[in-house]
Amino acid sequence: MTPQLTSQAADTTGRQAILDRLTLRPVRSAGLPTVDASKLTSFEEPLAKFTEMLQSVGGEVHLVDQPDQVTEILNQIEVFSNAQRVVSLVPEAVKGSFDLSKIHDPHDLAAVDWTIAKGEFGVAENGAIWIDGSTLPHRVLLFIAQYLAIVLSRREMVHHMHEGYARLGTPISRFGVFVAGPSKTADIEQSLVLGAHGCRALQVFLTP
Amino acid sequence: MNMLPIVDHPAAARPFVTNPDRAPWHDKALWFVRSKRDKQASSVPEWEYLRSLASQIKTATIANLGDYLTEFERNATALGAVVHWAADAEEHNRIVLKILRDHDTHRIVKSKSMLTEECGLNPFLEANGIDVVDTDLGERIVQLRHETPSHIVLPAIHLKKEEVGETFHEHLGTDEGAADPKYLTEAARGHLRDKFLAGEVGITGVNFAIAETGGFVVCTNEGNADLGASLPNVHIACMGIEKLVPRFEDLAVFLRLLARSATGQPITTYTSHFHGPRDSHSELHIVLVDNGRSRLRQSDAFRDALHCIRCGACMNTCPVYRRSGGHSYRATIPGPIGSVLSPTRDSSKHKSLPFACSLCGSCTDVCPVKIPLHHQLLAWRKEIGNLKLLSYDKRISMKMASLLFRSARLFSFAGWVGRASLKVLPHWATHHRLNTWTIARELPEPPKESFRHWYAKNRK
Numbered sequence A: 001m002t003p004q005l006t007s008q009a010a011d012t013t014g015r016q017a018i019l020d021r022l023t024l025r026p027v028r029s030a031g032l033p034t035v036d037a038s039k040l041t042s043f044e045e046p047l048a049k050f051t052e053m054l055q056s057v058g059g060e061v062h063l064v065d066q067p068d069q070v071t072e073i074l075n076q077i078e079v080f081s082n083a084q085r086v087v088s089l090v091p092e093a094v095k096g097s098f099d100l101s102k103i104h105d106p107h108d109l110a111a112v113d114w115t116i117a118k119g120e121f122g123v124a125e126n127g128a129i130w131i132d133g134s135t136l137p138h139r140v141l142l143f144i145a146q147y148l149a150i151v152l153s154r155r156e157m158v159h160h161m162h163e164g165y166a167r168l169g170t171p172i173s174r175f176g177v178f179v180a181g182p183s184k185t186a187d188i189e190q191s192l193v194l195g196a197h198g199c200r201a202l203q204v205f206l207t208p
Numbered sequence B: 001m002n003m004l005p006i007v008d009h010p011a012a013a014r015p016f017v018t019n020p021d022r023a024p025w026h027d028k029a030l031w032f033v034r035s036k037r038d039k040q041a042s043s044v045p046e047w048e049y050l051r052s053l054a055s056q057i058k059t060a061t062i063a064n065l066g067d068y069l070t071e072f073e074r075n076a077t078a079l080g081a082v083v084h085w086a087a088d089a090e091e092h093n094r095i096v097l098k099i100l101r102d103h104d105t106h107r108i109v110k111s112k113s114m115l116t117e118e119c120g121l122n123p124f125l126e127a128n129g130i131d132v133v134d135t136d137l138g139e140r141i142v143q144l145r146h147e148t149p150s151h152i153v154l155p156a157i158h159l160k161k162e163e164v165g166e167t168f169h170e171h172l173g174t175d176e177g178a179a180d181p182k183y184l185t186e187a188a189r190g191h192l193r194d195k196f197l198a199g200e201v202g203i204t205g206v207n208f209a210i211a212e213t214g215g216f217v218v219c220t221n222e223g224n225a226d227l228g229a230s231l232p233n234v235h236i237a238c239m240g241i242e243k244l245v246p247r248f249e250d251l252a253v254f255l256r257l258l259a260r261s262a263t264g265q266p267i268t269t270y271t272s273h274f275h276g277p278r279d280s281h282s283e284l285h286i287v288l289v290d291n292g293r294s295r296l297r298q299s300d301a302f303r304d305a306l307h308c309i310r311c312g313a314c315m316n317t318c319p320v321y322r323r324s325g326g327h328s329y330r331a332t333i334p335g336p337i338g339s340v341l342s343p344t345r346d347s348s349k350h351k352s353l354p355f356a357c358s359l360c361g362s363c364t365d366v367c368p369v370k371i372p373l374h375h376q377l378l379a380w381r382k383e384i385g386n387l388k389l390l391s392y393d394k395r396i397s398m399k400m401a402s403l404l405f406r407s408a409r410l411f412s413f414a415g416w417v418g419r420a421s422l423k424v425l426p427h428w429a430t431h432h433r434l435n436t437w438t439i440a441r442e443l444p445e446p447p448k449e450s451f452r453h454w455y456a457k458n459r460k
Helices: A007-023 A046-056 A069-075 A161-168 B009-017 B022-042 B047-063 B065-078 B089-102 B114-119 B121-127 B137-144 B161-172 B181-198 B224-230 B250-262 B293-297 B303-307 B313-317 B319-324 B335-345 B362-366 B373-386 B392-406 B408-424 B451-458
Strands: A059-063 A086-088 A114-118 A121-123 A128-132 A147-153 A175-179 A202-207 B082-086 B107-110 B131-134 B201-204 B208-210 B215-220 B234-240 B270-274 B283-289
Touching: A007 B065, A007 B082, A007 B293, A046 A059, A046 A121, A046 A202, A069 A147, A069 A202, A121 A161, A128 A147, A128 A161, A161 B250, B009 B022, B009 B319, B022 B250, B022 B313, B022 B319, B022 B362, B047 B065, B047 B250, B047 B303, B065 B082, B065 B283, B082 B089, B089 B114, B089 B121, B089 B201, B089 B234, B089 B283, B107 B121, B107 B181, B107 B224, B114 B121, B114 B234, B121 B131, B131 B137, B137 B161, B137 B181, B161 B181, B181 B224, B201 B224, B208 B250, B215 B224, B215 B234, B215 B250, B224 B270, B293 B303, B293 B335, B303 B335, B313 B319, B313 B335, B313 B362, B335 B362, B335 B373, B362 B373, B392 B408
Parallel strands: A059 A202, A086 A114, A114 A147, A147 A202, B082 B283, B107 B131, B107 B201, B201 B234, B234 B283
Antiparallel strands: A121 A128, A128 A175, A175 B270, B208 B215, B215 B270
């Protein structure tokens, strides 16, 4: 049985009913608060805190002096040196082996082994890295690759999420994501397992 | 939606509490999560400040919800999303089905959403010939077992790894007897990857929607929402109307509180911000669902329950939840917050839930958005009394207690009777199947004299 309705008609009735119910009863509030920055904790060494937090959520952190060292370090990781399909969005650090130019359907990225992405900034309080969706030709690249590496400048650190959002401002790209560590689950008896649906491990390279 | 009969929490909890292994094991598993939450909360010196900010933001949002919703709709539409409004669960399900039919969809991949659970979306779609795959590992486990989630953040927390192993052996062909979480997770990863690649439409929930930008945020650790929403051309996001925050910067407050309160992590692995459809070939549909929320907003006593960000901290800390299991609540949302929300939908059906509470107040202490949960549960008891929904034995005993406490002489006499009878009553007279209070306890030794007597002797 297919319900006979047009989405337009259904929408307006529901919309009006909800908005009517929401105006039925005036509710008072003290208004929106402003965050008092002096009450927020900042860190003496945000980079050290960021590194500590990222490691605590399962990320591996490498300090590099120049971008080409990233490939050197990655080559020592077996799952990288054996990888067939590497997508690199940071060509100055890693040379990719997978040509994105012919890909129009994100499903065709199913076999990608590694994605090397560019991080915009890191958040010291929780180890999260902001990735701007406009740097990704396909947003699924971050999630479909078996392994993920993020290249991030160590000068780009904020203390906490408030500073992070202040830095992002509005509006932002159609897509953006904070990534903190590799994908994980603890749904089976609270045992933490790295590598749920997204990347199995996360390598973060901190460049000058 | 399945209409369940009136449930009595103690009766529904019986199989769980009387299992000598299960209840203490479950208690321990959740206490572990609660301890992780404590560690995180204490590592943020401004924790209490964040809680009061969050509470103020939510109060202001709920007060002006109509305005914020239309602001959100305007901005989301400008970004290219299609915003739908659903007055109730049925309308929500019809809207989703309509979108799926418009695209001739047969297979959808869904990430965790307590809202679609509340609306009974899965059985509705399945009845309409659509294959629904839940992609959160815990949700997939309970889906394969034809169960419902027993916790809003940890849907399969009631299951032992051996039980998951059996389920996977039956449905995914894993080795018989295998119970290693790593092995089982790997099997699920492979199985669900095929489902992701075959999915024609992705459905996700929404953790926060932002009025100011018209975008929304989805938080997961597994990355399932992102895979589900980034592969197909159509993304449907379903959200309760209370999930709104006014400003983009408000996200900072809530994201600092959410994962720390939920699982004791500093933040979830993925915090994805969606602003409009993926590209010009894609569609983004946002379904705003009321389903009783606007009615809850009208109640001065229970309005604050709309602050809830579904972190589950109140369940993890609740001594009753931990020992009775989520299924004993027979509600989409169990635990303290569920016991407040469920009676607002149907007070008669869920009348026993506000009594599944020891009024210890721990839920109120951990709630990141400061919902006065145990006060609300107490208020519900009064309300249920006023609605004449209390059972006969509770009504009579409350009347008697009231008489007793109002008369000093009667109280004193009753105390004497109590002390005297504790001395002389044989065990069989107090411990029998009609007296449920004495099933697991002995009666106390009677004191030699009353407090009143002692006071008169020593303090005058």
